[in-house]
Amino acid sequence: MQIEQLSAAQIVKRISAGQLSAADCTQHFLDQIRGQNDDNGAFLATCDQQAIIDAQKIDSAIAAGKSLGPLAGLPIAVKDGICTAGVTTTAGSKMLSRFVPPYDATIVSRLQDAGAIVIGKTNMDEFAMGSSNENSAYYPAKNPWNHDHVPGGSSGGSATAVAARMAPVAIGSDTGGSIRQPASFCGITGLKPTYGRVSRYGLIAFASSLDQIGPMTHSAEDCALVMQTLAGHDGNDSTSAQVEVPDYMAAIDGPLKGLKVGICKQHFEEGLGDEVRKNVNDAIEVLKSLGASCVEIELPYTKYGIASYYVIAPCEASSNLSRFDGVRYTNRATAENLEEMYSKTRAEFFGEEVKKRILLGTHALSSGYYDAYYLKASRVRRMIKNDYDAAFESVDLIVGPTVPTTAFKFNQHAADPLAMYLADIYTVAANLSGVPAISVPCGFDSAGLPIGMQLQARRFDEATLLNAAHQYQTQTDWHQRSPQS
């Protein structure tokens, strides 16, 4: 089997057993990137030299018989909104075109301590604002299944990298669906952990009450492997929870007998594509055949999820992005005085979507509007959370489509950006309520584009998500398909 077809778990196993050299493996994926990146734009930067040096260290440790980390030699791609010491980190923005972070994000240090090799930084919508990668200030990543179609976003480069076998694992971040929606569009498995499960120290913030970092891989098993390293409290992020991390690899093998699965009828109504509906329903039948029982549930307030999200996220963004003012971060427009420097720098180096969201947030938080927008949206958010709390009193999982459609074409939503916002209709509620959610491949439409099923679970119960997703993948092979094959 070709190296790029191996799962992350298989790569680690082979490297640890001395059957595959870490340096050869890393070189192989760097070659994969070199061969494809001009066509699909998945990466904004690669770490060729450092990656080989890091991989050689793993090989030396193996030769010396030293004990190895759980991800020894595993090449990993990291979304460019996550800080990597000494490696340019742009967040897909011209504002940070030359920004070299002085430190690693906690998850980057953890991955490296576990033996993983960072091979490059993946493309994204600017500051994670977008659902198509069209908002990258550099070039959009393309869907490996069909380059006329978007890979989704904002972690579109990460999804493309994994789907096109340029990296066995990529790290993404998810504020309203930014891991799950591109995972669905590109036919890979993507997990948004519970809010607080994974440290965000070193993640360039978009909307701090919603952002979460998570793994994007071929399989739930690989997500479990990587989550073991990502999860856990971090003293540098006071929002990271002090909740025990279970053994995910052990958890995925359990039987699904007795598992109660909730199906939200409103997520199968108007707006859902027929082929998506059919494939998700087929996937639910597979879960039933594994012993899960299904009941109908209601999440009545989730229909206000997008409206609530497009108040809350821009409000938080307008505050978070105020730090980009021409003083500290690399780029500054020419100006006569201080105020002009702020406004010209921000006008010149922010892209259109980012400016739009800053303006929306600034408006919604301005005097006289706060109650009607931010406060009301946050009260609706409470109702959405209450919906989930009520549902999870009677079910262990909620299952449905990840996205109403398969990947759309570039420029398809240029005239109507709201239509693109609605691509997140099934995913935003997990961010608003904080629950974990995973997207797993469950088929293809007639044009050959992947379809994803979303599973959501109780807060901090990633183990049940991964268990159900893995068991589903023992019965199906959608997650093993490659665009080339």
Add this chain to the structure above:
Amino acid sequence: MSNLAQDVAKLARIDLPDDEAEATQANLEKVLNYVQQLESVQLPDDIEPFFGAIESVNAIRVDQTQPSFAREEILSNAPDSDGQFYKVPQVFE
């Protein structure tokens, strides 16, 4: 004549040329009109806002001094500095 987009752009410190103001305004209105639906959502009076996805207790840690980043490393990302401080255009006349 100033419109909403121009007023907000001033607050957000984003230069908005006059000839772009109308288009920006139209873009903002599309989203504002959509989120307007929140206004009509009936909620029980006692529903408190939910601002963060976990309502945890304060995370506290031992108050120990640690070395911070090297000044030159931080300033190396600055558009302009004198080696000690960030430099900005004149603030006071």
